[in-house]
Amino acid sequence: MQKFKINSIIFISVIAVIFGCNAYYLAKLYGSIRKDVEREVMAAMSDADIDDLMYRAGRAQGLSSNVQMQEVDEPKPPRKAEASTYRDDNGQLISVRTEADGTVVEEKAMLSENGSYSNQMVDAMSRQFHSLMDQYIDYDMQVMDSVLRNQLSYRFIYPDHVYVEVVNRNDSVICPNHESVDKSGLDSFRICINYNEGIYYKAYLTPLTRHILSQMMGVIVTVFLLIASFAAAFWYLFRTVSELRTIEEMKDDFVSNMTHELKTPISIAYSANDALLNYDAANDTAKQRAYLAIAIKQLKHLGELVENILAVSMERRKALTLRTERIYLPELVGEIASAQQMRADKDISITLDVIEQIDVAADKSHLSNVLNNLIDNAIKYSGESVVIHITISADSIEVTDNGIGIPSKSLPFIFDKFYRVPHGNRQDVRGYGIGLYYVKHILEKMGWSISAKSQEGVGTTFVIKFNGHEN
Numbered sequence: 289m290q291k292f293k294i295n296s297i298i299f300i301s302v303i304a305v306i307f308g309c310n311a312y313y314l315a316k317l318y319g320s321i322r323k324d325v326e327r328e329v330m331a332a333m334s335d336a337d338i339d340d341l342m343y344r345a346g347r348a349q350g351l352s353s354n355v356q357m358q359e360v361d362e363p364k365p366p367r368k369a370e371a372s373t374y375r376d377d378n379g380q381l382i383s384v385r386t387e388a389d390g391t392v393v394e395e396k397a398m399l400s401e402n403g404s405y406s407n408q409m410v411d412a413m414s415r416q417f418h419s420l421m422d423q424y425i426d427y428d429m430q431v432m433d434s435v436l437r438n439q440l441s442y443r444f445i446y447p448d449h450v451y452v453e454v455v456n457r458n459d460s461v462i463c464p465n466h467e468s469v470d471k472s473g474l475d476s477f478r479i480c481i482n483y484n485e486g487i488y489y490k491a492y493l494t495p496l497t498r499h500i501l502s503q504m505m506g507v508i509v510t511v512f513l514l515i516a517s518f519a520a521a522f523w524y525l526f527r528t529v530s531e532l533r534t535i536e537e538m539k540d541d542f543v544s545n546m547t548h549e550l551k552t553p554i555s556i557a558y559s560a561n562d563a564l565l566n567y568d569a570a571n572d573t574a575k576q577r578a579y580l581a582i583a584i585k586q587l588k589h590l591g592e593l594v595e596n597i598l599a600v601s602m603e604r605r606k607a608l609t610l611r612t613e614r615i616y617l618p619e620l621v622g623e624i625a626s627a628q629q630m631r632a633d634k635d636i637s638i639t640l641d642v643i644e645q646i647d648v649a650a651d652k653s654h655l656s657n658v659l660n661n662l663i664d665n666a667i668k669y670s671g672e673s674v675v676i677h678i679t680i681s682a683d684s685i686e687v688t689d690n691g692i693g694i695p696s697k698s699l700p701f702i703f704d705k706f707y708r709v710p711h712g713n714r715q716d717v718r719g720y721g722i723g724l725y726y727v728k729h730i731l732e733k734m735g736w737s738i739s740a741k742s743q744e745g746v747g748t749t750f751v752i753k754f755n756g757h758e759n
Contacts, residue, residue, distance in 0.1 A: 296522075296526065299522070300522070303518055303522075307511075307515060310511050314504070314507065314508065314511065317504060317507065318500060318501075318504060321500050321503055321504065322496065322500050325445065325496050325499060325500055326477070326496070328443045328445060329440065329445065329477050329491075329493065329496075330477060330479060331443075332436060332439035332440045332442070332443055332445070333436060333439075333477060333479045333489060333491055334411070334414075334479060335439045336432065336435040336436040336438075336439045337414055337479065337481060337489060338414060339435040339438075339439070340428075340431055340432050340435055341414060341417050341418070341421065343428070343431050343435070344421055344425045344428070345417075345421070347425055414481065415480075415481065415482060415483060418481045418482045418487070419482055419484065419485075422482065422485075422487070426463075427454050427463040429452055429453060429454075429463065429464075429465040429466065429467075430466075430467075432452045432489070433450050433451065433452050433465070433467070436450055436452055436491060437450045440493075445496075445499055446499070447493040447494035447496075447499075448494040449469055449474065449492065449493065449494045450491065450492075450493060451465055451467060451469045451471070451474070451491065451492040451493075452465060452489055452490065452491045452492075453465045453489075453490055454487060454488070454489060454490070455478065455487075455488050455490045456485075456486050456487060456488070457486035457488070459490070462487065469492065471492050473495065474492040474493060474494060474495065475492070475493050475494070475495050475496055476490060476491065476492050476493075477490070477491050477493070478490040478491070534706070550590060553586040553587070553590040553660075554586075554590065556582065556586045556627050556628070556630050557582070557583045557586040557587055557590070559630045560579040560580070560582040560583040560586070560630065561579070561583055563575075563579050564576060564579045564580070582627060582630070585623075585627070586627065610650075610651040610654060610730075610733055610734060611651050611652075611653070612649050612650060612651055612734075613649070613650070613651070613652060614647050614648075614649055615647055615648055615649075615650055615652050615655065616645075616647045617646050617647060617648055617680055617685070618640070618642045618645060618646075618680055620652065620655070620656065620659075621640060621659060621678055621680060621685070622640055624656060624659050624660055624663065625638040625640055625663070625676075625678060628660070628663045628664070628667070634667060634670075634672055634673070634674050635672060635673045635674065636667060636674045636676070637673075637674065637675050637676070638663070638676045638677075638678065639675075639676070639677050639678070640678050640680070641677065641678065641679045641680070642680045643679065643680060643681040643682070644680070644681055644682045646680065646681075646682060648754060650734050651730075651734065654730045654734075655730075655734075657726070657730070658726075658727045658730055658731065658752075659685075659687075661723045661724070661726065661727050662687045662727065662750050663676060663687065664723075665723065665724070666687065666689035666691055666748070667689075669689075669691040669692050669748075670689055670690060670691035670692065671690075671691075671692075674689065674690070674691075675689065675690045676688070676689050676690075677689075683753060683754050684751055684752060684753050684754065685751075685752040686749055686750070686751050686752075687749065687750045687752075688747060688748070688749040689747045689748055689749075690746070690747045691747050691748055692744065692745065693742045693743050693744035693745055693746055693747055693748055694709055694740065694742040694744070694748055695709065695710075695744055696742075696744075698710070699740060699741075699742060702724050702740060703724050703725055703727070703728040703738070704725065705722060705725040706722065706725075707725075731752060736752060736753060736754055737752075737753045738750060738751065738752050738753070739751050739753075
């Protein structure tokens with residue numbers, strides 16, 4: 289068992305490390321997917337910005353008739369500017385602009401994040417549009433909310449709330465969104481729409497965690513199913529091993545206590561032979577034959593008892609076959625009572641009260657074992673002076689003793705296999721908790737039933753009902 293515990297601890301530790309690694313990689317996967325989703329949101333905002341510019345351009349066209357161009361006295365000559373590009377020693381593309389006033393500006397031609405010049409050109413055009421259009425056409429946050437929601441849906445992102453406003457580089461709101469939304473707890477994203485002025489679109493979205501977890505759901509469910517499967521398998525294994533360990537302990541207890549359990553027939557046979565040797569039975573042929581018959585009967589009973597107990601303890605009870613015959617019950621009970629009274633270990637008094645003469649159909653050997661077991665328990669769990677009263681009626685047998693009794697909390701379990709009633713003051717009584725289990729099992733196979741009533745310090749009564757009748 290100690291080896292099993294050590295191996296179990298090692299096994300659990302390995303499983304814990306494996307699932308710890310799984311949790312770590314799940315967290316890494318979550319972070320990776322979150323970055324991808326955030327990039328998708330930023331791309332959706334850029335596309336929504338283009339869509340919004342198209343809507344605003346349409347509005348500008350409708351308002352063009354109301355725009356009057358300011359006349360000037362003398363037209364200014366157009367400014368001349370030149371531009372060129374070259375690659376530096378590192379292969380970086382450099383853009384060179386020469387302004388009309390002669391100022392030379394060099395800039396690195398930076399690619400956008402996805403390495404596409406076309407996206408960079410669209411971004412540059414968008415900024416140019418904003419620098420011109422923002423002076424004349426106001427922002428419409430409702431339109432921006434709508435087009436951003438559409439762009440997100442194209443990417444299979446469906447937040448509950450989409451809320452956009454215009455801010456400066458210090459996050460001060462320039463154009464608020466008139467929709468009343470609590471921004472606390474929402475994820476925020478922003479893109480620059482006018483670098484010169486430091487103007488940004490800032491979008492607030494329902495946290496993306498739900499969307500990310502939905503993409504990870506297959507992996508998460510699989511991992512948790514594996515955890516549940518491992519836990520169930522280990523619990524089943526541990527339970528099975530524990531049960532096997534319990535059975536092994538009970539078998540060890542059975543072997544160590546077999547001598548005590550078989551003491552009854554041995555002591556009776558011993559008493560009969562002792563009487564033959566010491567009480568001049570040789571001169572009384574009838575007494576000699578009676579004692580010899582008792583010894584032979586008890587030795588036969590001893591063999592049957594060993595076979596039956598081993599059959600039950602080795603789980604062969606399902607294959608047990610009864611040999612039914614008609615038995616005159618008062619005679620059988622009387623023989624058993626007489627044999628039990630011959631035990632010399634205690635002062636034993638057994639009285640038999642036959643209310644009705646009755647014979648029953650039963651297996652004589654097993655029924656004898658049942659009655660011997662009940663009487664033997666009454667003797668073991670009583671004081672030095674044992675009084676047992678057996679009553680035979682038309683439908684039952686009652687065995688009443690003056691023993692120590694059974695606690696009420698233990699009474700429902702006394703017929704369970706391997707169950708032993710805890711008696712702190714009876715540590716000298718040894719056993720393995722199979723006797724009453726055997727009694728109930730045999731009686732049920734015969735179609736009978738057994739029940740018990742008891743009072744601590746007063747005694748116990750076992751009632752055997754014939755033909756399955758209840759109390």
